[in-house]
Amino acid sequence: MKPVRSLARVMLSGIFVVSGARNFQHPHRLVPAAKPVTDRVTPLIQQVAPQLPTDTETLIRANAAVQFTAGLMLATGKFTRPAALVLAGTLVPTTAAGHPFWSNDDQATRNNNQVHFLKNLGLFGGLLLAAADTEGRPGLRWRAGHRIGHSRRSVGRAVRTARREARIAVRSAAAARRLPG
Template identity: 80%
Template sequence: MTPVRSLARAMLSGIFVVSGARTLADPDQLVAVAKPVTDRVTPLLEKTAPRIPTDTRTLIRANAAVQFGAGLMLATGRFSRPAALLLAGTLVPVTLAGHPFWSQDDPDSRRGDQVHFLKNLGLFGGLLLAAADTEGKPGLRWRAGHRIGHSRRSVRRAVRTARREARLAVLSASTARRFPG
């Protein structure tokens, strides 16, 4: 991994590691802010995964744990692409709950939330870039296509070889009939 790539990943993940650790230590500070979003998500969670706890505090802690763990993975370059996708996924409810500028009446609060909303949108974009980054190596799509092309060439080669051997066998058999023994 290049030094620039390592530094960029560490810088991008820093906010998630720090805020994840802080939220894990004190999730109660965010319960009131997160409640409107978790109340909307709870019926869907109960329907799709009935055994998952759906209280707001537990959902906040789960989100914080994912941010902390995936942030560390991104910073260290371990499973960085899936970690970036996980972080992007955790950013959506955090942004919707924490910065609903569209519902603010006070112009200063609206501007502040809008700036934070756009900052999180920028982080989301950076995480998508990190998720797409193959570090200069061919991506899965290219490798799959290359493998398919290689397999097709191998099959064509095998068919040509089988035809040639069949022609030689026929030629050998006809020669053996003409000149027995």
């Protein structure tokens, strides 16, 4: 199953690596579409981290750099689960800015944006699957539950052993009192 996972990750990450590199080099072509989204996000960014730049072109470059880096991480199999989650997070503003089919009046543009919106929704689903994929190894939830069960069994064994040793000690003490001496 490993080759299939590896190939699927490379295929899934390809769009992020290529578009991330392209958008980092040429962010100005995306500014008109991204401006409505960045204008809504800017106050939140200024509130959380006032030192960060909030101009649209810089935000596009930051998103592109994150997509490029996380895409490479996903493709190479390094930190795949966090990389997939980060890519899913970057896909939300990208999709909202790039494919707002709900606001198009022209039917052809609306249909085109709707197709791309649904494509990105499919990518989002694939990234969620990649983020949840433990590669056949137990996940954190199973490991925690297994560890708790193991601990309970260990405590139970320790309690039974302590009871048995206490009974032996009581019998030994009683036998010692009965001995003449």
